[in-house]
Amino acid sequence: MKRSSGILMPISSLPSPYGIGTLGKEAREFIDFLSESGQSWWQILPVGPTSYGDSPYQCPSTFAGNPYFIDPDTLEADGLLTRSEIEAADCGADPERADYGLLYERRGPLLRKAAERGLKEPDEAFGAFREANSSWLPDYCLFSALKAKFGQKSWLDWPDEAARNRDPEALEGFRKELAPEIEICAYIQYLFFRQWDALREYAREKGIGIIGDLPIYVALDSADVWSEKEFFQIGEDGVPEKVAGVPPDYFNEDGQLWGNPLYDYGRMKEDGWGWWIRRIGGAAKLYDVIRIDHFRGFESYWAVPYGDTTAKNGEWIKGPGMELVGALRDWFKDTSFIAEDLGYPTPEVKQLLEDSGFPGMKVVEFAFDPGLESSDMPHRYGTRCVCYTGTHDNPPVMAWKETAPAEEIEIAREYLGLNDAEGFAFGMIRGGMASTAELFIAQMQDWLQLGTASRMNTPGILGGNWQWRMLPGALTDELARRIARMTQLYGRSNENV
Numbered sequence: 001m002k003r004s005s006g007i008l009m010p011i012s013s014l015p016s017p018y019g020i021g022t023l024g025k026e027a028r029e030f031i032d033f034l035s036e037s038g039q040s041w042w043q044i045l046p047v048g049p050t051s052y053g054d055s056p057y058q059c060p061s062t063f064a065g066n067p068y069f070i071d072p073d074t075l076e077a078d079g080l081l082t083r084s085e086i087e088a089a090d091c092g093a094d095p096e097r098a099d100y101g102l103l104y105e106r107r108g109p110l111l112r113k114a115a116e117r118g119l120k121e122p123d124e125a126f127g128a129f130r131e132a133n134s135s136w137l138p139d140y141c142l143f144s145a146l147k148a149k150f151g152q153k154s155w156l157d158w159p160d161e162a163a164r165n166r167d168p169e170a171l172e173g174f175r176k177e178l179a180p181e182i183e184i185c186a187y188i189q190y191l192f193f194r195q196w197d198a199l200r201e202y203a204r205e206k207g208i209g210i211i212g213d214l215p216i217y218v219a220l221d222s223a224d225v226w227s228e229k230e231f232f233q234i235g236e237d238g239v240p241e242k243v244a245g246v247p248p249d250y251f252n253e254d255g256q257l258w259g260n261p262l263y264d265y266g267r268m269k270e271d272g273w274g275w276w277i278r279r280i281g282g283a284a285k286l287y288d289v290i291r292i293d294h295f296r297g298f299e300s301y302w303a304v305p306y307g308d309t310t311a312k313n314g315e316w317i318k319g320p321g322m323e324l325v326g327a328l329r330d331w332f333k334d335t336s337f338i339a340e341d342l343g344y345p346t347p348e349v350k351q352l353l354e355d356s357g358f359p360g361m362k363v364v365e366f367a368f369d370p371g372l373e374s375s376d377m378p379h380r381y382g383t384r385c386v387c388y389t390g391t392h393d394n395p396p397v398m399a400w401k402e403t404a405p406a407e408e409i410e411i412a413r414e415y416l417g418l419n420d421a422e423g424f425a426f427g428m429i430r431g432g433m434a435s436t437a438e439l440f441i442a443q444m445q446d447w448l449q450l451g452t453a454s455r456m457n458t459p460g461i462l463g464g465n466w467q468w469r470m471l472p473g474a475l476t477d478e479l480a481r482r483i484a485r486m487t488q489l490y491g492r493s494n495e496n497v
Contacts (some may be wrong), residue, residue: 001289001336001438003361005492006041006211007034008392010456011069012056012098015472019091019107020098023195028202030476035206036480038487040494042203043211043441045392045456047196047286053465054100055457057215058260060143061135061223063282065192067347068103078203079374080114092197096453097467099302115187122187129190136223141185143223145178152223164238166227187275196286200359207494211441212287214280216294217244225261231275233262241481242303245311249344252460255311255348256323260305265320265392273327280328295339295358296349298325325356338386338439342366344386359439362387364432365400365488368411377415378435389428389446392456395447397425399452420481425449426486433490440492447483448474 014021014030034042048059051067056066072089083303087354092099118126125236131139143155150158158391175182203210218224220240225232234240256470268275281455283290299321304314329337339358341349353360362385367376374380376480401409401424414419418427425446432440445454448470457465488494 002040003438003492004040005041005042005433005440005442005487006209006493007037007444008043008388008441009470010045010056010392011047011066012045012457012466012467013444013469015095015470015474016071016447018072018086019103020068020315021469023069023192023199024073025342027071027199029201031199031206033206033475033480033495034208036477037481037483038493040207040492041209041211041289041439041441043291044213046213046215050100050466051221054098056213056466059135060147060167061131061217062138062218062279063217064140064189064223065196067188068107069191069195070111070188071195072110072192075114075191080117080191081110085110086112095471096469098469100466101373104322108293111188111191112184113183114191118187118191119183125194126187130186130191131384133189133193136282137186138182139227141177141182141189142175143226144185145181146174148181149174155226156221165236170348180429187462191234200286209288211291212283213288213291213293214283216275216292216297217258217262220259220261223295228275228389231264231271232266232269240306242314244297244301244308245314246302246306246343247314248312249367253289254460255304255314256460257308257311262301265324269320269323273324276324277331280332280335280465284332288311289336289338292358293340295341295353295360296343297343297351299346299352318476321352322355325352329356329358332488336357340391340392359384359386361385361391362435362437363390363394364428365390365394365397365404367431368404368408368415370405370407372411378431378437383435383436385437386439386441387432388440389425389432389442392443393459395452395455396443396450397428398446398449399455402451423449426482430486430490433492488497 009030011021011027014026015380016022016026033040046056046059048056048061049068050056050059050066051060072081072086076083076086084291089106092102112311132344133156146163148159163174163453200210216457229238233242241259242262244262245257246255248255297321300316300318302311302314303317304311337358339353339356339360341353342359342363362381364387367374368402415429416427418424429442456468
């Protein structure tokens with residue numbers, strides 16, 4: 001990866017009149033802004049369907065796309081919706097927050113209308129899409145139809161034992177009974193990927209690559225676990241003995257209890273790592289670069305007894321290490337990866353990162369330890385790393401300024417020469433932009449100098465996350481010129497500026 005830079009901006013956070021960002025006009029305008037600003041990369045959060053808790057890291061499928069991102073205007077242009085139908089499905093008037101409850105209530109019926117129209121005379125491309133995605137689409141759509149049949153309960157709580165246990169004869173019966181719902185689900189996925197492919201092609205034309213996030217774990221209540229139980233540490237009833245999380249640390253005395261099922265790496269190895277190869281293959285179809293979330297979990301993972309209310313009682317268990325990482329790296333020779341190695345990496349995790357050859361991550365907000373010993377201080381970077389002002393789990397810079405220890409703020413001011421004339425957030429960005437990291441990424445909130453209300457996620461807190469949206473008109477020509485100048489000054493400009 002050449003020396004370059006980009007912006008972290010979730011698709012959900014784009015402006016739109018439809019309650020949440022979409023793959024339509026505003027997404028293209030953001031790509032235009034990136035290009036005009038000298039950027040090479042657009043980093044996004046996972047684009048899978050959201051479920052309980054609204055988190056894009058807890059999806060009912062690791063392969064499916066989020067129907068909320070399907071652009072209604074494009075569906076109108078395609079003759080699948082009318083303007084009156086779109087306007088009647090009002091998904092919220094607040095331009096700064098996504099209302100997922102309202103989206104669930106109203107966006108689904110609207111997309112159903114579009115799918116029903118499309119299915120009256122499906123084109124050849126729909127058939128080709130189903131064939132190309134036959135490894136996951138049938139199970140996902142059957143899973144979704146069964147969830148609807150059983151009142152959206154977790155598959156562990158479905159009242160039909162045969163459905164829970166995937167009895168072949170029972171599943172065949174359900175496929176016939178629920179065929180209309182399965183068809184609608186498949187068509188809605190077709191609409192998502194058709195719009196996604198068009199947007200990605202537009203990004204390519206503008207010289208913008210897309211960096212996507214791959215959560216290390218999948219949700220327990222997912223088609224992935226229901227359809228391939230043998231690859232997870234769960235009992236015959238689907239209940240896990242232990243679940244994923246991270247131990248208590250400086251930021252959270254209870255740790256973080258994620259609740260995801262843990263992998264049966266022994267069984268996966270016997271299968272030649274096929275599950276992971278299929279999963280990375282799906283992500284590689286979406287993104288130009290894949291950021292692997294919680295990379296340290298491949299070296300060892302924190303296992304918490306199922307049913308615990310905190311992550312305190314977990315234990316570290318050895319992971320597959322380079323056996324898996326090396327297999328994926330060698331299988332996907334043309335795919336670039338970023339390893340999210342944040343936290344307190346052990347010597348073993350550092351060695352795994354070194355052996356993988358993947359760039360790790362540095363965070364400017366983590367740099368200003370009073371002891372001046374932080375490896376996140378920009379003068380300590382090598383080139384094989386990606387520098388961020390902060391990630392989606394960190395406060396935006398202006399919020400960090402208000403909440404970080406005063407000592408750290410003073411060290412940041414002295415180290416970076418921060419001043420009121422330039423602005424605190426711009427000075428922090430400059431520190432990362434000037435670093436030796438091969439790639440620098442700033443949150444859009446930091447370029448906009450936004451505070452606490454724009455924070456995307458506070459780890460360990462359920463509710464109130466994933467909602468921030470950028471206001472219409474925030475992307476000005478003046479801001480584009482300022483970003484482009486800083487990007488050029490530190491040798492990171494793309495070829496389109």
